[in-house]
Amino acid sequence: MGNNTFDMAETTLENQKPAQIFDDPEMEAMMDAGVHVGHTKMRRNPLMGPYIFGVRNNVEVIDLEKTKELFKKALEYMKELVGKGKVVLLVGTQPAARTIVQEIADETQMPSVTRRWIGGTLTNFKIISKRIETLETLEREKASGGFEKYTKKERLVLNDEIDRLKKNFDGLRLLKSMPDAVFVVNIVQDDLAVAEARRMKIPVIAFCDTNSNPKLADFPIPSNDDAVPAIRYMAGRIKAALLEGRMASKAPKT
The missing domain is CATH 1.10.287 (Helix Hairpins)
Structure with a gap:
C-alpha cells in the first residue's frame, strides 16, 4: 500500500489489493472489524501521512500493512514485558472503550483507568x-x-x-508501583495520560487514528480508535498477548 493520499470514491479497498488483504487472515479480520477506517481528510494529523493508504468518500483509510507490522512489534513487546513480571497500565476512558478495557484488565489482572484520568496519577503517584x-x-x-x-x-x-x-x-488497586508501560486506546482523548507517561519516561503503546500524533507513542499502532468493533478486535489481541506473557512468567524456570 502506498503512502500518498488519493481519491477512492470509485474504488474500494478490496479491489485495490485483493491478494494482500484476502490472502492474509489477520488483515482481513482487521478490515472486517473496521480497523482501517479513519477520520475525514480535514481532521488528519499530518504526521499520520505515512500510515494512510488513501481516501474513500472523504474518509481516510489506514494502511493495514503498516498496522500489521507495527501491531506485531507492540504485541511482542507487551508479551515480553509481562513475561518478566512487569505491569502494563491500561487506559481507555471514552465510552466506546470503557467496558472493553475493563474486561481486559479483569482477565489479565492489570491496573486500568476507564473513567477519568486523574491528574497526577503518574507524576504524583505517592498521593494517588x-x-x-x-x-x-x-x-x-x-x-x-x-x-x-x-x-x-x-x-x-x-x-x-x-x-x-x-x-x-x-x-488502580493493582498498581503498587509505577507501571512499566502504559497502553492507551485513544491518545487524543487521553492526552493527559500520555503526557504524564512521557514525562515519567514510561513507554507508551497506543492506537493511533488518522487524527493522532503517532510520535507521542513509543509503539504507535495505526488503527480506528473510535468504533467498538475495531477496538474490541485490536484490544482482544492485546489481551491474548498479556495472557501469554502472564503464563510465561509463571512457567517453571529451566
Whole structure:
C-alpha cells in the first residue's frame, strides 16, 4: 500500500489489493472489524501521512500493512514485558472503550483507568497511592461493622466517600508501583495520560487514528480508535498477548 493520499470514491479497498488483504487472515479480520477506517481528510494529523493508504468518500483509510507490522512489534513487546513480571497500565476512558478495557484488565489482572484520568496519577503517584489506601481502609472498616459507631449522617458521608474513591481509583488497586508501560486506546482523548507517561519516561503503546500524533507513542499502532468493533478486535489481541506473557512468567524456570 502506498503512502500518498488519493481519491477512492470509485474504488474500494478490496479491489485495490485483493491478494494482500484476502490472502492474509489477520488483515482481513482487521478490515472486517473496521480497523482501517479513519477520520475525514480535514481532521488528519499530518504526521499520520505515512500510515494512510488513501481516501474513500472523504474518509481516510489506514494502511493495514503498516498496522500489521507495527501491531506485531507492540504485541511482542507487551508479551515480553509481562513475561518478566512487569505491569502494563491500561487506559481507555471514552465510552466506546470503557467496558472493553475493563474486561481486559479483569482477565489479565492489570491496573486500568476507564473513567477519568486523574491528574497526577503518574507524576504524583505517592498521593494517588495514599488515596487508594484510604479507600481500602474505609472498605475494611465498613465490612467489619466499624461504621456502626457513627451517626446515620456520618455513615452517609463515609459511604459517599467510598463511592467517590472507587469511581476514581478502583482500577488502580493493582498498581503498587509505577507501571512499566502504559497502553492507551485513544491518545487524543487521553492526552493527559500520555503526557504524564512521557514525562515519567514510561513507554507508551497506543492506537493511533488518522487524527493522532503517532510520535507521542513509543509503539504507535495505526488503527480506528473510535468504533467498538475495531477496538474490541485490536484490544482482544492485546489481551491474548498479556495472557501469554502472564503464563510465561509463571512457567517453571529451566
